[in-house]
Amino acid sequence: MDLLTALGFGERGWGPALLYGAVMTVLVSIAGLAIGAALGSLVAWAKLSGVRIAAAIGGGYAAIFRGLPELLVVYFVYFGSSATLTGLDHLLGGEGFLGVPGFAAGALAVGVISGSYQAEVFRGAFLAIAKGELEAARAVGMGRWLMFRRIIGPQVLRFALPGLGNLWQVALKDSSLISVTGLAELMRTSQVAAGSTHQPFTFYVAGGALYLAITSISDRVFEFAEARATRGMRREAH
Amino acid sequence: MDLAFIWTTFLRLIAALQVTLSVWALSVFFGAFIAAGVTWMRGSGIKPAEWIARAYIFVFRGAPLLVQLFVVYYGLSSFPLVRASVFWPFLRDAFNCATLSCALCTAAYQSEIFRGALAGVPHGQVEAARACGMSGFLLFRRVIFPIALRQALPAYSTEVISMVKATALVSLVTLWDVMSVALKIRNDTLVTYTPLLIAGAIYFVVNYLIARAFIFIEQWLSPHLRARSA
Amino acid sequence: MNRRSLLGAALTCSLLVLAGAASAKDWKTVVIGMEGAYEPYNLTDPSGKIVGFEPDLAMDVCARIKVECKIIAQDWDGMIPGLQAGKFDVIMDGMSITDERKKQIDFSVPYASVPAALATAKSSPLAKLAGAGKLVNFDKDKAVGAAALASLREALKGKTLGVQVSTTHATFAGDHLKDVATIKEYKTTDERDLDLKSGRIDAVLDDETAIASMLGKDDAKDFTEFGPRLTGGDFGVGVGMGIRKSDADLTAKFDKAIKAAFADGSIKKYSLKWFKIDTTP
Numbered sequence: 001m002d003l004l005t006a007l008g009f010g011e012r013g014w015g016p017a018l019l020y021g022a023v024m025t026v027l028v029s030i031a032g033l034a035i036g037a038a039l040g041s042l043v044a045w046a047k048l049s050g051v052r053i054a055a056a057i058g059g060g061y062a063a064i065f066r067g068l069p070e071l072l073v074v075y076f077v078y079f080g081s082s083a084t085l086t087g088l089d090h091l092l093g094g095e096g097f098l099g100v101p102g103f104a105a106g107a108l109a110v111g112v113i114s115g116s117y118q119a120e121v122f123r124g125a126f127l128a129i130a131k132g133e134l135e136a137a138r139a140v141g142m143g144r145w146l147m148f149r150r151i152i153g154p155q156v157l158r159f160a161l162p163g164l165g166n167l168w169q170v171a172l173k174d175s176s177l178i179s180v181t182g183l184a185e186l187m188r189t190s191q192v193a194a195g196s197t198h199q200p201f202t203f204y205v206a207g208g209a210l211y212l213a214i215t216s217i218s219d220r221v222f223e224f225a226e227a228r229a230t231r232g233m234r235r236e237a238h
Numbered sequence: 239m240d241l242a243f244i245w246t247t248f249l250r251l252i253a254a255l256q257v258t259l260s261v262w263a264l265s266v267f268f269g270a271f272i273a274a275g276v277t278w279m280r281g282s283g284i285k286p287a288e289w290i291a292r293a294y295i296f297v298f299r300g301a302p303l304l305v306q307l308f309v310v311y312y313g314l315s316s317f318p319l320v321r322a323s324v325f326w327p328f329l330r331d332a333f334n335c336a337t338l339s340c341a342l343c344t345a346a347y348q349s350e351i352f353r354g355a356l357a358g359v360p361h362g363q364v365e366a367a368r369a370c371g372m373s374g375f376l377l378f379r380r381v382i383f384p385i386a387l388r389q390a391l392p393a394y395s396t397e398v399i400s401m402v403k404a405t406a407l408v409s410l411v412t413l414w415d416v417m418s419v420a421l422k423i424r425n426d427t428l429v430t431y432t433p434l435l436i437a438g439a440i441y442f443v444v445n446y447l448i449a450r451a452f453i454f455i456e457q458w459l460s461p462h463l464r465a466r467s468a
Numbered sequence: 469m470n471r472r473s474l475l476g477a478a479l480t481c482s483l484l485v486l487a488g489a490a491s492a493k494d495w496k497t498v499v500i501g502m503e504g505a506y507e508p509y510n511l512t513d514p515s516g517k518i519v520g521f522e523p524d525l526a527m528d529v530c531a532r533i534k535v536e537c538k539i540i541a542q543d544w545d546g547m548i549p550g551l552q553a554g555k556f557d558v559i560m561d562g563m564s565i566t567d568e569r570k571k572q573i574d575f576s577v578p579y580a581s582v583p584a585a586l587a588t589a590k591s592s593p594l595a596k597l598a599g600a601g602k603l604v605n606f607d608k609d610k611a612v613g614a615a616a617l618a619s620l621r622e623a624l625k626g627k628t629l630g631v632q633v634s635t636t637h638a639t640f641a642g643d644h645l646k647d648v649a650t651i652k653e654y655k656t657t658d659e660r661d662l663d664l665k666s667g668r669i670d671a672v673l674d675d676e677t678a679i680a681s682m683l684g685k686d687d688a689k690d691f692t693e694f695g696p697r698l699t700g701g702d703f704g705v706g707v708g709m710g711i712r713k714s715d716a717d718l719t720a721k722f723d724k725a726i727k728a729a730f731a732d733g734s735i736k737k738y739s740l741k742w743f744k745i746d747t748t749p
Contacts, residue, residue, distance in 0.1 A: 014514050067399075067442040069406035071417060072434060079430050082553060169300075176302035180410070182541055184516070187304055192512055194312065195505055195658030198665070198687050201313035208301040208309065215300040312659065315666035330668055412654060412663075425545050425634055428552065428572065 006197055007206055014193040014203070021189030022210045028106050028185060029175045033168055035111025040118025047123055058119065065116040070109075070174050077109040078102075078181045106178030106185075114171050121163035125156040158229040165222035169215060176211070186210055247423055247433050251440055254419040259444075261333070261405045261415065265340035266398055272341060273348035280353060291349070298346035303339070303404050310339040311411045336408040340401065347397050355390035356382065388459050395452035399445050406441070416440060495718060498535045500526050501542040501556035505656050508681045508742040509562040512541070521742035522560045525579060528734055529725035545633050545655060548572055551712060558722070559710030562675060564636045566704040574713050576722045578706025579735055581749035583697040584637055585676040587664070587683060590692050594671055597623045597695045606701030616696045617644055623695070624649040630660040630669040637673040640702040657682075664691070677743045706749045 009015040039061075046058035065073065081100040100108075129152065137147045179188035190207030194200040279291035298306065314320050314329060328334050359382050367381045409418035420437035424430055502522060504512035510520035518539050530537035542550050547559050551573060562582075565575045583603060588594040599616060606613040621644070628650040631638040641651045652669055654660035661682050663669050672679070676697055682688055709726075711719045729735045730748060739747045 017514055017516065064442070067445040068438050069403040069417065069441055071403075071406040071409070072438055072441065075421070076431075076434055076438075079434075079549075082555065083430070086554060173302040176304045177407075179304070180543075182543060187302065190305070191308070192505070193514075194308075195656060195662075196512060196514075198658070198662065198685065199316070200308065200662060201316050204305055204309045204313050208297075208305040211302060211305060212297065212300045312662050315668065316662065321667055326667075332668075410655070412652060412659070421545070422633070425549070428549055430549065 003202060006193075006199060006202055014189070014197070017184075017189050017193065018186065018203075018206060018210060021184060021186035021207075022214060024103075024183065024185040025172070025175050025187075025211075026214060028103055028178060028183070029110065029168070029171045031103070031107035032110025032114055032175065033164075033171045035107060036114025036118045036167070036171065039111060039115025041122050043115065043119035044122035044126065047119065048126060062116040062119050065113050070113055071177050071180070073113055074106070074109040074177045074180060077112065078105045081105045081108065102178070102181045102183035106175065106181055106183050109178065110171050110174050113174060114167055117167055117170070118164070121160050121167065122156060124163070125159035126152065128159045129155045161222065161226050161229055165218075165226070168218060168222070172211070172214060172218070243427075243429070244432060244436065247420075248436050248440075250419055250423065251416050251433070251437055254414055254416045255440060255444075257333075257408075257413060258402070258405050258415040258417075261337050261340060261408055261413070262402050264337045265344055265405075266401050268337075269341040269344035269348055269401075272345035273352055276345060276349040277352040277356070280349065281356070295346045295349055298343050299350070303343050304407055304410065306343055307336060307339045307407055307411050310342075311335040332412045336411055336413055340404060340408070343404070344397065344401050347400075348394070351390050351393045351397060352386070354393070355386040358389045359385045384459075388456070391452060391456045391459070395449060398452070399448055402441065402445055402448065495533075495535050495721070497538060498530060498558060498718070499538045499540060499556040500558045500560050501547060501550055502539055502559075503544050503547075503561050503656075504541040505658055506544070506562050506678060508677055509675075510560070521580075521738050522562070524738045524741070525729070525735065526558075526560055528729055528738070529722060532725040532728055533721045543655065544635075547634075548710070551710060557711065557715065557718065562678070562707055563710050564704030565706055565708045566636060566639075566702070568639070569704075569710070573710045574716065574719050575708035575710060576719055577726050578708045578749045579726050579729075580739065580747040581699075581706040582675045582677050582743075582747050583699040584640070584673055584703050585679045585693050585697050586671050586673050586695045587679045587691055587693050588671040589664075589667070590690050592670060592694075594623055594627070595692055595694045599696045600694055602696045603699065604696045605699050606703070607705075608700060613701065616698070620695060621645060621648045624671065627670040628652055628668070630654060630663055630672045632657050632660060632674070635674075636703045637675075640698070641673060643702060677745070677747065680744070 005013055007013060007015050007018070043058035043062060046054035049055070081104070085100055133151055133155075134147070137151050142150070175185060176187040178185055179191060182188065186207050190203045194203040197203070276291045276294055279287040280295075282288065310329075311332060314335075320326060320329065329338075363381055363385065364377070367377050372380065405415060406417040409415050409421070416437050420433040423433040502510040502518055502520075504510055504518040506520075508520055510518050510522045512518055518541060523539055526537050526539065540556055542556065542561075544561065547561060547563070548569070550556060551559050559573075562580075563569070563575075565578060569575070586594075598619065602616075604613055604616040624645060625648045629641055629645060630652045631641050631654070633653045633655060638651075638653055641649075645651065652660075652663070654663070657674060657678060660669070660672055664672050665687060671694070674682075676693075679693055683691055683693065709719075709722055711722070726735070735748050736746050739745070
C-alpha cells in the first residue's frame with residue numbers, strides 16, 4: 001500500500017482514523033488538564049492555608065505523583081478505577097460490571113499527575129499577587145468570595161498562564177500513554193495502523209507529526225492568551 | 239498479606255532495576271553531550287546551524303517519547319537501507335534503540351536548560367572577566383561554565399528525575415525493565431496491585447535518592463551561599 | 469489465604485455476589501473480548517470494526533442462543549484479568565484450551581484446532597530443517613515428539629525465537645527451548661512479525677493459520693514456514709471460548725450452539741473463508 005493510500009481518506013486509508021485519534025487526544029488532554037486544575041488548586045489552597053495537616057496531605061500527594069512514572073500511574077488508575085467502582089457498586093447491592101470508560105480513566109490518570117505540578121504553579125501565582133492589592137480589597141470591605149472572584153482569581157490565572165502552557169504540553173504527551181488502556185487516541189491509532197499495514201515508519205511519523213501540529217497550534221493559542229491576560233500590566237524593565 | 243510473594247516480587251523487580259538504571263544513566267550521559275552540541279549550534283550565530291538546532295528541539299520536545307521510541311525501534315528497522323547499513327548491528331538491539339531514543343529526547347530538554355543557564359550568567363561577571371583580559375576558552379572554563387552549572391542544577395535535577403520515570407516506557411519496546419516485569423507478574427499471577435505497588439515504591443525511592451543527591455551537589459557548589467558558621 | 473489488598477477483597481466479594489446471581493442470570497447481551505490484532509482469527513479494519521473468523525463465528529452462535537453479542541477490543545495480556553474483572557463475558561481470541569488456563573477460567577468445547585508452526589527467512593539455514601510440514605502430536609506419540617523436539621533444539625541453537633507473551637507458544641518456548649535459544653516475547657504479534665522482517669529475530673512460533681496469513685502478505689515474500697507442525701502437550705487441545713467459572717450456564721449454552729454450528733457445517737464455512745483450510749477439531 002503506497003503512502004498516499006495508507007494515509008489517505010479512501011476506503012483503506014487510515015487518514016480519518018488518525019484525525020479522529022488526534023481529536024480524542026486533544027479532548028482527553030483537556031479533560032486531564034481540567035481535573036489537574038481542580039486537584040492542583042485544592043492542593044495549592046491546602047498548602048497556603050497554614051493548616052499543617054492539609055499542607056502535609058497536599059505535599060504528600062504532590063511528592064508521590066511526582067516520584068512515580070506516568071506509565072505506572074496510568075496502569076494503576078486503569079486497573080483500579082473499574083475495580084473500585086464495581087466493588088463499590090456491589091457493596092451497594094448492584095451486580096454486573098461497572099466499567100470506567102477508557103476516556104475517564106485516562107483523563108483521571110493525566111489529571112492526577114498534572115495536578116501535582118499545577119499545585120506549584122497556582123501556589124507560585126498566588127504568592128506573586130501584590131500584597132497591597134489584597135490589603136486594599138480587605139480595607140474596602142470586600143468579602144472573601146468577591147475578593148476571589150475579582151482579585152485573586154484573575155490574577156492567579158494571569159501569572160499561572162506560562163506554567164499552565166507548559167503543563168498543557170506535558171499533559172498532551174502524557175496522553176500518549178493512555179494508549180496502553182486501548183483508548184483510540186492518536187498513539188493507539190498509529191499503533192493499530194502500523195501493525196495492520198506493516199508500515200511502522202509511516203504511521204509513527206504521521207502520528208508524531210500530528211502531535212507536533214497540535215503542539216504548534218497550542219503554542220499560538222497560549223501566546224494569544226498570555227498577551228491578552230497581561231495587557232495593561234506593568235512589566236519589569238528588561 | 240503473603241510476605242513470601244511480596245519478597246519474591248521485590249527481588250525480581252530489583253533485578254530488573256539494572257535495566258532501568260542502565261537506560262537512564264546512558265541516555266542522560268550521552269544526552270548531555272548531544273545537548274551541548276545543540277546548545278552551541280543554537281547560539282552559534284550561524285543561521286543554518288541555528289535553524290537545525292531549533293527544529294531538533296521542537297521535534298524532540300514536542301513529540302511524545304513513546305512515539306519517538308516506536309519510530310526508532312520499529313520505524314527505522316523497516317527500511318532495507320538501514321538494515322544493510324553499518325548502523326544495523328547497533329540498531330538491531332532493543333536496548334541500544336531505547337537508549338538512543340531516550341538520549342535524543344533528553345538532549346532536547348537538556349539543551350534548553352543549558353541555554354537558560356548560560357543566559358542567566360550575570361553580564362557583569364563576564365564584563366569583569368574580559369576586563370581582566372580573559373577570553374575564549376579560559377573565559378568559558380573559569381567564569382561562564384561554573385556559574386551556569388550552578389544555575390542549571392535545579393532544572394537539571396528535575397529533568398534527570400523525569401528521565402527515570404520516562405524509562406518505564408521502554409517496557410513497551412520489548413525491554414524487561416521494572417515496569418514490564420511488574421506487569422508480567424501481574425499477568426501470570428493475576429495479583430494486580432502488589433507488583434505495581436512494589437514497583438512504584440522502587441521508583442519512588444530511586445527518585446528520592448537522586449533528588450537528595452542533587453540537593454547535596456547544589457550545596458557543595460554554593461559555598462558562598464551557605465550560612466556562615468561564626 | 470487470599471493475598472489481595474482490600475480492593476481485591478471487595479472484588480472477590482462482588483464476584484461471589486455475581487456468582488450467586490449468575491445462576492439465575494438471564495443472558496440478553498454477551499460482551500466478547502477480542503484483540504482485533506490476531507489475523508485471521510480477528511483483525512481491525514480501518515473503520516475500527518473488528519472482523520475475522522471469530523467475529524463471524526460469534527455472530528453465528530450468539531444468534532443460535534438468542535443473545536445480542538457485543539465485541540470489544542482488549543489487549544492479549546489483559547485478557548484473563550479483564551474476563552475476571554467482568555469487563556467482558558467471553559474471550560474469543562485464538563485462546564487454546566490448556567490445563568494451566570483451566571485453573572483460572574472455563575472453556576467451551578473447542579471450535580478450532582490449529583497446530584503451531586514456525587516461520588523464518590528463506591535465506592536462513594533454519595528453512596532447510598528436515599521434517600517440514602510434518603504434524604507432531606506431543607500427546608499422542610511421545611517418541612516422535614521427542615525426536616522432533618531434539619532436532620528443533622539443535623537447529624535453534626544460538627538463534628532468537630519470537631513469541632507473543634502469555635501464549636501456549638511462549639510456554640512451549642520457555643519450557644523446551646529457553647536453554648538453547650534466546651526467546652523474545654512481544655505484546656502483539658504485529659510487533660513480533662515486524663522484528664522478524666527486520667531480522668532482529670530469526671524465527672517465530674505461532675498458530676499455523678496466523679503464520680499462513682502473515683506469509684500471504686506482500687512484504688513476507690522472503691519468508692517461509694519451516695520445521696514440523698506441533699500440537700498437543702503445551703499447545704493444548706484446541707481453541708475455545710474462555711468463560712468465567714461462575715458462568716457455567718453460559719458455557720453450556722455456547723457448547724450447544726458450537727456443536728450445532730459444527731453439525732450444519734457453519735464453522736467449516738467460516739474456517740474456509742478466513743483460514744483457507746478446515747480447522748474444525
